[in-house]
Amino acid sequence: MGRLQNKIAIVTGAAQGMGEAISRRFVAEGARVALCDINLDATEKLVAELGEGAIAARLDVSDNDDWLRVVALARSSFGCVNILVNNAGITGPTKGLLDLDEEDFLKVCSVNQTGVFLGMRAVVPSMLEDGGGAIVNISSISGLLANYGTNNAAYAASKFxxxxxxxxxxxxxxxxxxxxxxVHPGYTRTPMLTASLNDEQIEMAAKNIPSKRVCEPEEIASLVVFLASDEAPYITGNEHIIDGGYTIV
Ligand SMILES: NC(=O)c1ccc[n+]([C@@H]2O[C@H](COP(=O)([O-])OP(=O)(O)OC[C@H]3O[C@@H](n4cnc5c(N)ncnc54)[C@H](O)[C@@H]3O)[C@@H](O)[C@H]2O)c1
Structure with a gap:
């Protein structure tokens, strides 16, 4: 029996990267999953591969109407919602406070921060009706360290x-x-990372990590499965760092 057997989950930012890895593991562990993303084409392709345990939905996490539609879809397709993974995120421009436009700041916050608020607000009433649930919000080590060299004020603010x-x-x-x-991942090999760093730069970054490598998205998925499952009934309100030791030093 899978570790998420009979669970119903919503995963955001599911089309690629960590959201894809989390969705794949959730289905493999027996959950039925609504994969949600602004990129519907890629999400539908993934859902076709995952089979009947998965459905695809277009969701912009910063849009409340989208959230209400997605929760209604998950409930009509599967019956209820037990798990929410707020994973979708954007980096926005790599700028410090003085160079950052208000518009860019608000855009990053609308996805990374307001998106998490809207998601929880939309899903919690359904969880309460069904007797409870588990929510996993993907932050970052940028939500723990104000600036570890990335110089991105909006991202840090939203992840805190x-x-x-x-x-x-x-x-x-x-x-x-x-x-x-x-969950607070360090450098993780996803399209978000490879869009900003080439292989050589990733290797350089890895030299500063005690484990001497970046994280793989499947490793994030393992942690999220545990937190979302009934194996973690007494774990709540905690920060779960997964960074190869980066924040120790
Ligand atoms: N990759 C890293 O090194 C790293 C490290 C720490 C934290 N994170 C966080 O992990 C999460 C996943 O990141 P990733 O590396 O897989 O990123 P990614 O860019 O590879 O994938 C993000 C997904 O989110 C979707 N998305 C973007 N805006 C959206 C919106 N408004 N509504 C719905 N979907 C949207 C994208 O279409 C994409 O499919 C993000 O919250 C990110 O900030 C990433």
Whole structure:
């Protein structure tokens, strides 16, 4: 029996990278999954591969109407929602405070921060009706270290906010059997990373990581499966760092 047997999940940013790896593992562990992304074509291709345990939906996480539609779709397709993984994120421009336009700042926050708020607000009522659930919010080591060399004020602000929202929601819903945790990955080999760093730059970055390598998306998926599963009933409101030791030093 899979570790997520009989669970119903919504995963955002599911078309590629970490969201793809998480969705693949969830289906392999027995969950039925609504894969959601702004890139519907890529999501539909993945769903066709994953088979009947998966459905695809177009979702812009910063749009409340999209969220209401997706939750209704997941419930009508599968019956309820037990798990939400708020994974979708963007980096925005690599700029410090003084060079950053307000528009760019708000865009990054609308996806990375408001998206997590809207997602939890849309899904929690359904979880409460069904007796509880588990939420995993993907932050970053940028939500722990203000600037580890990336010089991206908007990204750091939004990822710190994810950590705060996670803890707030964990307290608000702990008694009602909803667990909320944040995951803080370090450098992870996804299209987001390879779009900004070439192979040589990734190798250079790895030299500063105690484990001497970057993370693979499947390793993030393993942590998310654990946090979302019934194996973690007493874990809530915590920051789960997965960075090969990067934040130790
Ligand atoms: N890759 C890394 O090194 C790294 C490290 C720490 C944290 N993270 C975080 O992990 C998460 C996943 O990152 P990734 O590396 O897989 O990124 P990625 O860019 O490879 O994939 C992100 C996915 O999110 C989707 N997306 C973007 N905006 C969206 C929106 N408004 N609504 C719905 N979907 C949207 C994209 O279409 C894409 O499929 C992000 O929150 C990111 O900030 C990544």
């Amino acid at each position: 906010a994810v950590r705060g929202l996670t803890k707030f929601a964990a307290i608000e819903f702990a008694e009602r059997n909803i667990r909320v945790n944040s």
